[in-house]
Amino acid sequence: MFLCSSIVWKTINRILEDSIFRSSCEMVSKSTNEKLKQGIAVRFHGEEGMGQGVVREWFDILSNEIINPDYALFTQSADGTTFQPNSNSSVNPDHLNYFQFAGQILGLALYHRQLVNIYFTRSFYKHILGIPVSYQDVSSIDPEYAKNLQWILDNDISDLGLELTFSVETDVFGAMEEVPLKPGGSSILVTQDNKAEYVQLVTELRMTRAIQPQINAFLQGFHTFIPPSLIQLFDEYELELLLSGMPEIDVEDWCRNTEYTSGYDPEDPVIQWFWKVVRRLTQEERVLLLQFVTGSSRVPHGGFAFLMGGSGLQKFTIAAVPYTSNLLPTSSTCINMLKLPEYPNQEVLRDRLLVALHCGSYGYTMA
Numbered sequence: 001m002f003l004c005s006s007i008v009w010k011t012i013n014r015i016l017e018d019s020i021f022r023s024s025c026e027m028v029s030k031s032t033n034e035k036l037k038q039g040i041a042v043r044f045h046g047e048e049g050m051g052q053g054v055v056r057e058w059f060d061i062l063s064n065e066i067i068n069p070d071y072a073l074f075t076q077s078a079d080g081t082t083f084q085p086n087s088n089s090s091v092n093p094d095h096l097n098y099f100q101f102a103g104q105i106l107g108l109a110l111y112h113r114q115l116v117n118i119y120f121t122r123s124f125y126k127h128i129l130g131i132p133v134s135y136q137d138v139s140s141i142d143p144e145y146a147k148n149l150q151w152i153l154d155n156d157i158s159d160l161g162l163e164l165t166f167s168v169e170t171d172v173f174g175a176m177e178e179v180p181l182k183p184g185g186s187s188i189l190v191t192q193d194n195k196a197e198y199v200q201l202v203t204e205l206r207m208t209r210a211i212q213p214q215i216n217a218f219l220q221g222f223h224t225f226i227p228p229s230l231i232q233l234f235d236e237y238e239l240e241l242l243l244s245g246m247p248e249i250d251v252e253d254w255c256r257n258t259e260y261t262s263g264y265d266p267e268d269p270v271i272q273w274f275w276k277v278v279r280r281l282t283q284e285e286r287v288l289l290l291q292f293v294t295g296s297s298r299v300p301h302g303g304f305a306f307l308m309g310g311s312g313l314q315k316f317t318i319a320a321v322p323y324t325s326n327l328l329p330t331s332s333t334c335i336n337m338l339k340l341p342e343y344p345n346q347e348v349l350r351d352r353l354l355v356a357l358h359c360g361s362y363g364y365t366m367a
Helices: 017-030 033-038 052-066 095-111 122-129 135-140 143-154 195-207 209-222 236-244 251-256 269-280 283-294 346-360
Strands: 002-005 008-011 040-043 074-076 083-085 167-172 175-180 258-261 316-321 330-332 337-341
Touching (some): 017 095, 083 122, 095 209, 283 346
Parallel strands (some): 316 337
Antiparallel strands (some): 002 008, 002 040
8 A cells, every 4th residue: 555645655565454554553653744734645555546535445444453452452332332442452562652643543534534433432532632531431331330330429328338448449451459549548438528539530540540541642643633722622422423423324314415427317217226225225234335435434524415525525426327237336436426337127226236335345446
C-alpha cells in the first residue's frame, strides 16, 4: 500500500492487515503533522484504485485492527458492541505507542471527515472530552458492580455492618491486589456521610485510574490533530456520531437521498426492484452494500444527505449499465456510485447484487 501525506510517498504491504497496522503506525510517526493535515492518499500494493474510497477503506481496516485482541489494546464492553481500553494492555510492550497511534488515527479521521468502524464505551468518549465519569458508566464493564454502587447510594448503610473502607481489591494480571482509593484509605470506613465520595472514587479507579497511561497516550495522539478546545464543544453522544456515524441504516432516508444517472430515474423498474431488494436485506447485508459503494460501513451524522465524496458532499448515486449475462454490479467509491446493470427481473438483480456484496465488499470493480 502507498500512503501519501501531501507529497511524501511510502510503501506499505497489504498482504496481511497486521502489516498494514504496523507499517501505517511507522509511517504516520515519521510523517509531519502538517503534511498529514494537508491530505492523505492511499494506494494498496498491487491494486489500481485510489481516491477517497481507498482512504476510507484504510481507515476502516485500521479501526478494526485497533480493537484486534492480538494487540491487547481494547476489551469488549459487557454488551459486546463497544470497546474500552484494556487495563492489562502492558502485556504488549508497544502498547503505549500503539495507543498514541490509535489516537492519531481517530484524530486524523475526524480532521478529514472520515468515519471509523468502531464504537467505544460512553466513559471513554468522556475521557476524550475531559468529562468526569459517573458510577453509571461502570455498567459498561461490570453491570453487577454498577448495581451494587447504585444500591449503596440508594440505601442507608449506617447499621448494615458492611465494613467497607476506602480501599478495594482489584484484579491485576489475574492476582487480586488491594488498592487505596485515597491516602490511608484502608483505615477509613465508608459511612452514610461519605458514601457518595466512596462511590465516585471507586468509579474513578475502575474507569480512569486503572487505564490512565493508556488514556494519556491516546489523547497525546488525538490532540495532535484535534485540540481539546475544539472537541470539548461536543458531548459524548455527539462525539460518537462524529467519529462513527449512525450504527443503524435507515433505508427510507437512503432512498430519499439517492440520485440517478445514465438513464435511470426513481420510477424505472430496475430501481423499484433495487429498493425492494434493499428493504429485504439483512442489516449486515445493507452495511456490505454501503461499504461496497462508498468504502465506509457507516452513515455520517445527519444521514445520507451528508455522505462525503472525493470533493465534498456526494450523494449515493445509481448509474445504469447495459446488461449482459452474469454481469455483476460495480462501484466507484470516490463518487459513491453504484453501477447497476439493467437486469431483466428482480430475482436476477438480487442474486447478482448479493454475489457482488459477499465476494467483493472491499472491491472497486467487479466483473
